[in-house]
Amino acid sequence: EAQVTQNPRYLITVTGKKLTVTCSQNMNHEYMSWYRQDPGLGLRQIYYSMNVEVTDKGDVPEGYKVSRKEKRNFPLILESPSPNQTSLYFCASSQDGSLNTGELFFGEGSRLTVL
Amino acid sequence: QKEVEQDPGPLSVPEGAIVSLNCTYSNSAFQYFMWYRQYSRKGPELLMYTYSSGNKEDGRFTAQVDKSSKYISLFIRDSQPSDSATYLCAMMNSGYALNFGKGTSLLVTP
Numbered sequence: 001e002a003q004v005t006q007n008p009r010y011l012i013t014v015t016g017k018k019l020t021v022t023c024s025q026n027m028n029h030e031y032m033s034w035y036r037q038d039p040g041l042g043l044r045q046i047y048y049s050m051n052v053e054v055t056d057k058g059d060v061p062e063g064y065k066v067s068r069k070e071k072r073n074f075p076l077i078l079e080s081p082s083p084n085q086t087s088l089y090f091c092a093s094s095q096d097g098s099l100n101t102g103e104l105f106f107g108e109g110s111r112l113t114v115l
Numbered sequence: 116q117k118e119v120e121q122d123p124g125p126l127s128v129p130e131g132a133i134v135s136l137n138c139t140y141s142n143s144a145f146q147y148f149m150w151y152r153q154y155s156r157k158g159p160e161l162l163m164y165t166y167s168s169g170n171k172e173d174g175r176f177t178a179q180v181d182k183s184s185k186y187i188s189l190f191i192r193d194s195q196p197s198d199s200a201t202y203l204c205a206m207m208n209s210g211y212a213l214n215f216g217k218g219t220s221l222l223v224t225p
Binding site: 004033041042045059092104106107108109 | 121151156157161213216
């Protein structure tokens with residue numbers, strides 16, 4: 001089954017404790033991206049990757065890191081989480097980097113709470 | 116001014132009603148327009164995709180784009196309780212980032 005898999009789905013952590021949210025897709029997609037979704041603010045892009053070893057900042061990259069060492073994986077790293085990073089996070093992928101097909105495939109989301 | 120504006124609702128309609136969901140935008144360079152549907156506790160999924168102006172129909176769903184007014188719409192005919200979800204508009208010029216609206220919450224009551 002074609003899918004984008006995120007882990008963990010739910011996480012409660014404390015300020016400053018490094019964490020990684022993993023994302024893996026099995027569709028051989030070139031493009032991958034991370035979004036956060038907050039009430040009243042909608043979906044905002046954090047980082048995206050056009051292909052292996054190619055990443056770029058989205059609208060809200062502060063406090064986050066990413067890497068794309070393999071095509072299928074795109075982990076999101078919070079080096080020193082803070083309460084304002086409490087959010088619902090989505091990983092997404094698309095067949096090609098142009099997004100001209102319009103279709104992003106989203107994971108089921110990771111709800112992160114930072115105390 | 117945010118590039119994409121969308122009324123968050125909530126919008127509540129009886130089963131069988133015609134639903135109209137709308138977004139306005141400010142960037143005249145946008146040429147790709149999409150509607151995503153997001154069920155509770157799920158990720159968004161693509162519902163409709165339109166390039167440039169015009170209408171596109173898919174079953175009970177019709178997407179309209181009016182570039183002169185910078186206004187897009189999604190119509191749902193014969194709405195069903197299973198249509199209850201949040202609907203997100205999204206758009207882009209070309210490139211690698213979609214601009215999403217905040218989403219409109221729709222509830223279709225039996």
